[in-house]
Amino acid sequence: MIRTHGLTKAYGAITAVDGLDLDVREGDVYGFLGANGSGKTTTVRMLLGLVLATSGTAEVLGEEMPKAARHVLPQVGAMVEGPAAYDHLSGRRNLALVDASGPGGARSSRKARIAETLERVGLGHVDDRPVGAYSLGMRQRLGLASALLRRPRLLVLDEPTNGLDPQGIHEIRELLLELNREGTTVFLSSHLLAEIEQLCTRVGVLARGRLVVQAPLAELRGPTGRVAVHTPDVELGRSLLDGTLEEVVHDDDGPRLLVREPDPAALNARLVAAGVRVTALVPERRHLEDVVLEASQP
Template identity: 80%
Template sequence: MVRTHGLTKRFGHVTAVDSVDLDVREADVYGFLGANGSGKTTTVRMLLGLVLATSGQIEVLGSSMPAAGREVLPQVGALVEGPAAYPHLSGRANLALIDATGPGGDRRSRRRRIGEALDRVGLASIDDRAVRAYSLGMRQRLGLAAALLRRPRLLVLDEPTNGLDPQGINEIRTLLLELNREGTTVFLSSHLLGEIEQMCTRVGVLDGGRLVLQDQLSALRGPTGRTEVHTPDVDLARSLLDGTVEEHGDGRLLVRVPDVAELNARLVAQGVRVTLLAPEHRSLEEVVLEATTSGTDRFGREAGTP
């Protein structure tokens, strides 16, 4: 659905995006993760033909961009750098203008499609208030409705939950997963680790303009080869497993052993109360911390996420 090769953008002497090779596959929910200022939005703008690349190739829906923009863009819904709208007009009027002036708008089905898009983003009861009276969250929902007007094959979203409360974030997450199940490929750019980890099937991590990771989320969070043991008897377990315990604390041990069944039998036989025995998996935060120079201190977490 989206492929780039050596995609680079320089602004004078500053390299904002440096030789990025994206691989977004059909039916993906692709999380494009990076700290603020890492080059995510510049990359997204190049994919959509809003900014010209300094060098490299871009392919969207099997066609070269920006050359094939007239054929490609009617099949792409996008929300980049916050929703644009005429503040003195209502949300419905703004959507009607977007549909009328954009490529591929169908006048005969416009009213129905606007109603369906507003309903999907939770603005079905929208009145004739001017957009200037909308909250930031309402504006974000309106921008997402605009991206959905033509039932796109590919949805490209840059920080789509910006300004939403926890309930709104959950509603948008549910909507995007529904759209994906219905056949829409979702490309989601975000600096929120929790948002990417809960939604995406495939992840790319941008750090200082370079793509430092790109893989299935399940592979990135795969087993580490260690076994996680939860027990209130940490000291006793440590004495029995001397030499195999690599980390311990707070009722938890991380152990490297060849036979997990034998480990469990040995602990139970010696009276150790085992409440959990499972393969250790890394969190996305741990993966990102290891791969990036900025660490995770510049990556945010959505509202309500510890």
């Protein structure tokens, strides 16, 4: 769905995006992760033909961009650098203009399509007030509605939950997962680790304009080789695990022992036989935050 090779954008002596090789596959929920200023938005703008690359190539839906923009963009829903809208018009009027500006928008069904799309993004109750009176969260929802109006094959979103409260973030997350189940590929640019971790199937990490990680999320969050033993009997467990116990953690999940052990079943049997109350025993997995921090080191 998206493939780039050596994609580079320089502004004078500053290289914003450096030799980017993206691989976004059909059916992905692809999380494009990076700190503010890492080059994410510049990349998205190049993919959509809004900014010309200094060098390298970009393909979207199998066609070269920006050469094929006229054919490709009607199949792509996008929200970049915040939602665009005419502040003096209502949300419905803004969507009507979007629908009328491109192919495939039959006038006879426009009203119904707009109503359905507003309902999906949580703006079904919206009245005729101008967009200038909307909250930031409402504007984000309207921007997403604009991106969804033509039921795109590919959805490209830049920080789509900006300005939303926790309930709104949850609703948008569920909507994006539903759209993906219906066949829409989602490319989501964000600096929020939690957002990427809860939504995405594959992840690319950008640091200082370079792609430093690109892999399935499940692979990135693979096992560390340690087992987390949850037990109230910390000292007894500690005395039994000399040599394999690497760390004792106390946090909101309660105390747990982190043990380097290839056979969790044997470990459990050994602890229980010695009188240690084991309330849970699970393989430890890497946190996405650790992966990102490690990969992003200069």
